[in-house]
Amino acid sequence: MKRTDLKHGWVWTVVFALLSIFWVFPIALVVVNSFKNKIYISQSTFSLPTSKTFVGLQNYARGIRRTNLIASFGWTVVVTVGAVGLMLLCTSMCAWWIVRVNNIPSKVIYLLFLFSMIVPFQMVMFPLSKIADMLGLNTPWGLWVLYLGFGCGMCVFMFTGVIKSLPMDIEEAAMIDGASVPRTFFTILVPIMRPSLVSVAILETMWIWNDFLLPYLTLDMRKYKTASIAIQYLKGGYGAVDMGAMMGCLVLTIIPIIIFYIFCQKYIIAGVTAGAVKG
Amino acid sequence: MTSMIGKTIRRWWIVFLLPTIVAFLIGFLVPFIMGVYLSFTRFTTVSDSRWVGLDNYRGVFSDKEFQHALVFTVLFTLVTTLVVNVAGFFVAYMFTKAMKGANLFRAVFFMPNLIGGIILGYVWQLLLNAVFGHWGRSLTYSGTYGFWGLVILMCWQQIGYMMVIYIAGMQALPDDVMEAAAVDGASSRQILFKVTIPLMMPSITVCTFLTVTNGFKLFDQNLALTNGAPSNTSEMLALNIYRTFYGRTGYEGVGQAKAVIFFIIVAIVALIQNRLTTRKEVTA
Numbered sequence: 001m002k003r004t005d006l007k008h009g010w011v012w013t014v015v016f017a018l019l020s021i022f023w024v025f026p027i028a029l030v031v032v033n034s035f036k037n038k039i040y041i042s043q044s045t046f047s048l049p050t051s052k053t054f055v056g057l058q059n060y061a062r063g064i065r066r067t068n069l070i071a072s073f074g075w076t077v078v079v080t081v082g083a084v085g086l087m088l089l090c091t092s093m094c095a096w097w098i099v100r101v102n103n104i105p106s107k108v109i110y111l112l113f114l115f116s117m118i119v120p121f122q123m124v125m126f127p128l129s130k131i132a133d134m135l136g137l138n139t140p141w142g143l144w145v146l147y148l149g150f151g152c153g154m155c156v157f158m159f160t161g162v163i164k165s166l167p168m169d170i171e172e173a174a175m176i177d178g179a180s181v182p183r184t185f186f187t188i189l190v191p192i193m194r195p196s197l198v199s200v201a202i203l204e205t206m207w208i209w210n211d212f213l214l215p216y217l218t219l220d221m222r223k224y225k226t227a228s229i230a231i232q233y234l235k236g237g238y239g240a241v242d243m244g245a246m247m248g249c250l251v252l253t254i255i256p257i258i259i260f261y262i263f264c265q266k267y268i269i270a271g272v273t274a275g276a277v278k279g
Numbered sequence: 280m281t282s283m284i285g286k287t288i289r290r291w292w293i294v295f296l297l298p299t300i301v302a303f304l305i306g307f308l309v310p311f312i313m314g315v316y317l318s319f320t321r322f323t324t325v326s327d328s329r330w331v332g333l334d335n336y337r338g339v340f341s342d343k344e345f346q347h348a349l350v351f352t353v354l355f356t357l358v359t360t361l362v363v364n365v366a367g368f369f370v371a372y373m374f375t376k377a378m379k380g381a382n383l384f385r386a387v388f389f390m391p392n393l394i395g396g397i398i399l400g401y402v403w404q405l406l407l408n409a410v411f412g413h414w415g416r417s418l419t420y421s422g423t424y425g426f427w428g429l430v431i432l433m434c435w436q437q438i439g440y441m442m443v444i445y446i447a448g449m450q451a452l453p454d455d456v457m458e459a460a461a462v463d464g465a466s467s468r469q470i471l472f473k474v475t476i477p478l479m480m481p482s483i484t485v486c487t488f489l490t491v492t493n494g495f496k497l498f499d500q501n502l503a504l505t506n507g508a509p510s511n512t513s514e515m516l517a518l519n520i521y522r523t524f525y526g527r528t529g530y531e532g533v534g535q536a537k538a539v540i541f542f543i544i545v546a547i548v549a550l551i552q553n554r555l556t557t558r559k560e561v562t563a
Contacts, residue, residue: 009376009377009378009379010379012373012378013378013379013380016370016373016378016380016381016384017380017384019384020383020384020387020388023387023388023390023391023435023439024387024390025406026402026403026405026406026435027402029402029405029406029409030402030405033405041405042408042409042412045405045406045408045409045412046409090298090299090302091299093294093295093296093298093299094295094296094298094299094300096288096295097288097289097291097292097295097296098296100282100284100285100288101285101288101289101292102282102285103285103289109296109300112303112308113303116303116307116308116311118545118546118549119307119311119542119545119546120495120496120517120538120541120542120545121496122496122498122517122520122521122538122541122542123311123314123538123539123541123542124307124310124311124314125310125521125524125538126314126317126325126524126531126534126535126538127309127310127311127313127314127317127325128306128310130324130325131305131309131310131313131325132305135305137305145302145305145306146302146305146306147306148298148299148302148303148306149302149303149304149305149306149307150306150307151306152299152302152303152306152307153307156299168282168284171284172282172283172284175284175287181287181288181290181291181295182291182294185295206392206393209395210393210394210395210396210398210499211395212395212396212397212498212499212502213498213499213521227395228395228396228397228398228499231397231398231401232397232502232503235401235503243405246401247405250398250401250402253394253395253398254394254398254402257393257394258390258393260393261386261390261393265386268389268393269385269389269443272389272392272440272443272444273443273444273447276443276444276447276482276485276486276489
């Protein structure tokens with residue numbers, strides 16, 4: 001669509017600028033309060049830190065100490081990167097197999113994947129957490145398997161959509177020239193599928209990085225916590241919530257995401273759009 | 280008919296198919312089937328289950344808190360679906376016009392979607408408690424406060440997400456149809472209602488579907504913002520199910536029955552809505 005001119009364009013720019021400030025305000029408020037003494041946070045939330053209430057980086061230090069936030073952050077990275085990597089590899093291969101083999105078992109499997117997309121997590125959460133315990137999947141690498149299993153439906157669905165639109169000729173030519181099946185997949189399919197691999201990677205990263213309940217119910221809490229779980233634990237501890245430490249932890253978990261967003265904005269928005277068109 | 284390369288690939292099922300299938304069995308299919316079975320039994324772990332027929336389901340329907348959570352969730356979903364989609368569509372409509380700063384605003388509006396629900400819940404708890412504190416109240420003053428708190432939080436989060444989808448849809452609209460309408464003397468309001476919105480039905484379908492399912496399945500934000508307080512009046516379905524499982528022993532079977540009902544509702548909503556809205560789609 002052509003970008004038509006807007007009547008009173010500058011008025012709208014001002015309106016949306018104000019709205020944008022409102023959009024950032026909740027997060028800015030947390031940042032401001034993270035520098036205040038914890039007893040002043042709930043009392044005078046909207047005032048800027050004064051010489052009496054300012055505590056420097058104490059809240060951050062206490063937050064990191066009480067939640068072991070650095071380790072939790074590391075585990076979140078391990079879980080997310082591993083799970084997304086495994087999902088991309090396994091589900092793209094699986095989707096290719098399903099589309100090209102195209103017999104009755106492959107169709108049944110595909111329908112089961114589609115079905116899994118409409119099932120909410122609460123339906124499987126209790127048996128899943130028990131099975132994960134029994135099989136020793138209560139570790140960050142165990143979660144890779146669980147995420148692959150629970151999340152593969154959407155990935156396979158997206159990849160089969162792409163592969164169905166590809167002509168078979170190229171793959172056929174490669175195989176006639178003597179390329180093995182894996183080689184055909186990795187040298188021909190993967191490069192063609194790159195845009196959708198990126199989209200799926202973005203969507204799955206957004207889900208797994210922020211997921212709370214699945215890791216909370218399956219991970220061994222004595223050893224591993226993700227960032228969201230660490231924050232929930234800070235709240236759930238006995239006695240009054242340490243608002244200072246809470247503010248510090250919130251800021252520390254938000255900042256890396258914003259930095260990541262600034263650099264990858266283009267891909268993230270493209271990924272979300274691609275996911276919506278097919279979903 | 281299977282193609283020639285299909286036959287060659289089929290032999291490689293151990294490498295290509297099996298890993299995903301094994302994970303799918305562990306992570307979805309077996310828990311799903313066990314879940315359906317367990318909803319008809321009494322159990323505390325999965326190995327000591329005893330068949331009780333429909334007792335658990337009777338327990339669900341006599342549970343006042345579950346009914347409250349159901350009504351709360353339905354109302355919440357209606358309100359957020361309406362507000363998020365109207366606002367998201369409007370914002371997208373404005374941003375596809377030539378407006379200074381649209382790219383920056385778009386980035387800002389989308390930003391909340393990258394942050395986890397638990398974190399967003401605590402961020403808004405600070406703000407809303409400070410606002411209500413002005414009148415000496417807090418978010419947990421009554422279920423109504425929690426309801427509107429959650430509505431504000433979810434609108435703030437989801438408007439940007441739907442906006443991105445609507446923008447993509449609007450940018451893909453055919454120029455010639457718009458120009459033809461303009462040449463024929465249609466006002467910009469007429470173009471919006473008679474041309475743009477009908478042509479945008481596919482995007483509207485997707486976004487309504489997403490907001491409805493997000494509303495029904497909401498958990499993290501609910502847990503962090505109010506955790507159901509006061510006395511479970513701001514509790515939504517997913518949180519109610521969670522609390523039935525892990526909050527009181529002896530009720531695991533009832534929790535699982537609730538989960539089955541929850542699944543059926545989500546599935547029906549998904550199917551009906553897809554039927555309803557795909558019929559309204561128009562092609563240019």
